[in-house]
Amino acid sequence: MDGRSIKQAALELGMSEHTLRFYEKAGIIAQVERNSSGYRSYSNRDLEILKFALRLRQTAMPLEQIKHYLHLLREDAEPETRLHLLLEHLERIEGSIQALEEAKTLLEYKVGLYHKTLASPVLTGE
Amino acid sequence: MDGRSIKQAALELGMSEHTLRFYEKAGIIAQVERNSSGYRSYSNRDLEILKFALRLRQTAMPLEQIKHYLHLLREDAEPETRLHLLLEHLERIEGSIQALEEAKTLLEYKVGLYHKTLASPVLTGE
DNA sequence: ACTTGACTTAGAGTTCACTCTAAGGTTTAA
DNA sequence: TTAAACCTTAGAGTGAACTCTAAGTCAAGT
Numbered sequence: 001m002d003g004r005s006i007k008q009a010a011l012e013l014g015m016s017e018h019t020l021r022f023y024e025k026a027g028i029i030a031q032v033e034r035n036s037s038g039y040r041s042y043s044n045r046d047l048e049i050l051k052f053a054l055r056l057r058q059t060a061m062p063l064e065q066i067k068h069y070l071h072l073l074r075e076d077a078e079p080e081t082r083l084h085l086l087l088e089h090l091e092r093i094e095g096s097i098q099a100l101e102e103a104k105t106l107l108e109y110k111v112g113l114y115h116k117t118l119a120s121p122v123l124t125g126e
Numbered sequence: 127m128d129g130r131s132i133k134q135a136a137l138e139l140g141m142s143e144h145t146l147r148f149y150e151k152a153g154i155i156a157q158v159e160r161n162s163s164g165y166r167s168y169s170n171r172d173l174e175i176l177k178f179a180l181r182l183r184q185t186a187m188p189l190e191q192i193k194h195y196l197h198l199l200r201e202d203a204e205p206e207t208r209l210h211l212l213l214e215h216l217e218r219i220e221g222s223i224q225a226l227e228e229a230k231t232l233l234e235y236k237v238g239l240y241h242k243t244l245a246s247p248v249l250t251g252e
Numbered sequence: 253a254c255t256t257g258a259c260t261t262a263g264a265g266t267t268c269a270c271t272c273t274a275a276g277g278t279t280t281a282a
Numbered sequence: 283t284t285a286a287a288c289c290t291t292a293g294a295g296t297g298a299a300c301t302c303t304a305a306g307t308c309a310a311g312t
Contacts, residue, residue, distance in 0.1 A: 007258070018301055021261090026299095037308055039259055055232070058225040060186070063299070090233050097230070099184040100223050106181065107216050133288075144271050147291090152269095163278055165289050189269070 003033065003041030013050055020050075028053065028067040030074060059093050129159065129167030139176055146176075154179065154193040156200060185219050 010017045020040075023029050029049055032040045042050075049070065056066050065085070072082050136143045146166075149155050155175055158166045168176075175196065182192050191211070198208050 005258075016301075017259090019299085022300065025262095037259080039308085055225075055229055057299095059229045086233050090230065093230050093233070097223060097227065099181075100219050103181050103185045104216060104219050104223070107212050107219070131288080142271075143289095145269085148270065151292095163289080165278085183269095 002044045003035065004047075006040045006042070009040075009042035009047060009050070012047060013054065015050075015054065023050070023053070023063075026063065026067070027071075028063055029070060056089075059089075061089055061092075065089070128170045129161065130173075132166045132168070135166075135168035135173060135176070138173060139180065141176075141180065149176070149179070149189075152189065152193070153197075154189055155196060182215075185215075187215055187218075191215070 004012070006017045006020055010020055013020075020042075024032055024040075029046070032042055032046055035041045053066050053070065056069075057063070069082065069085050072085065130138070132143045132146055136146055139146075146168075150158055150166075155172070158168055158172055161167050179192050179196065182195075183189070195208065195211050198211065
């Protein structure tokens with residue numbers, strides 16, 4: 001129906017074929033369907049799940065946790081369990097955002113110094 | 127004057143002694159002063175630099191880039207060069223913040239679904 | 253019939269950022 | 283003077299997340 005080759009899937013997702021096989025072998029995503037000659041055929045749903053996994057990876061969620069969450073999803077676990085996982089990760093994300101915002105502010109301040117003086121000490125903003 | 131042992135420095139910075147030696151050996155920070163018996167003695171300035179390095183690490187800047195930046199700092203490079211590096215990293219940080227904000231929004235939406243229904247599909251928010 | 257290119261697998265290799273080990277020197281306190 | 287708690291080094295080991303290799307199967311084109 002909506003199946004695509006591993007090459008095509010890799011292209012659409014912006015990840016390597018190696019990584020796609022790796023994610024499957026590591027049990028992060030479920031086994032992908034095969035066509036008559038044994039080739040993987042990625043469905044739209046597979047792509048959706050992979051996109052979601054990539055988004056979580058972007059937020060530095062470890063593969064093990066992504067795996068855990070996607071498993072709960074497959075097994076249709078109690079929503080409470082999934083909720084717990086999501087909330088936990090939300091907190092981590094909020095921490096990361098804050099760390100980044102702080103670093104950003106610091107760097108912007110330094111950049112400001114450069115623009116004003118174009119020759120100045122940098123570090124803690126002395 | 128203001129020197130402290132590696133143990134103390136590690137404590138103050140919240141990082142391991144191993145990592146402190148590793149950062150020095152890898153040339154990320156400059157050689158730390160030694161006392162009469164050859165033990166490292168971390169100055170306030172060393173701590174400042176390390177704190178700054180840690181903050182950059184928190185934003186997922188690779189050690190090689192941190193090293194590069196700290197080198198430019200030591201060599202008192204042209205401010206333009208340093209500025210360029212900082213601006214580049216700022217852009218990456220802004221990208222990360224955006225990715226995290228998006229993930230956060232997505233998760234918050236899902237959490238909202240949970241709270242409303244306590245039994246619902248999850249993924250793209252169907 | 254044959255080459256080309258896409259696919260398959262298991263498993264080895266790589267990179268990054270630590271993290272630890274072993275073998276030994278130094279300082280302090282009992 | 284001896285134990286403990288600290289420090290030193292070079293180099294080995296770890297875990298995460300890929301990334302690649304080798305050896306082979308399959309499908310399409312000429």
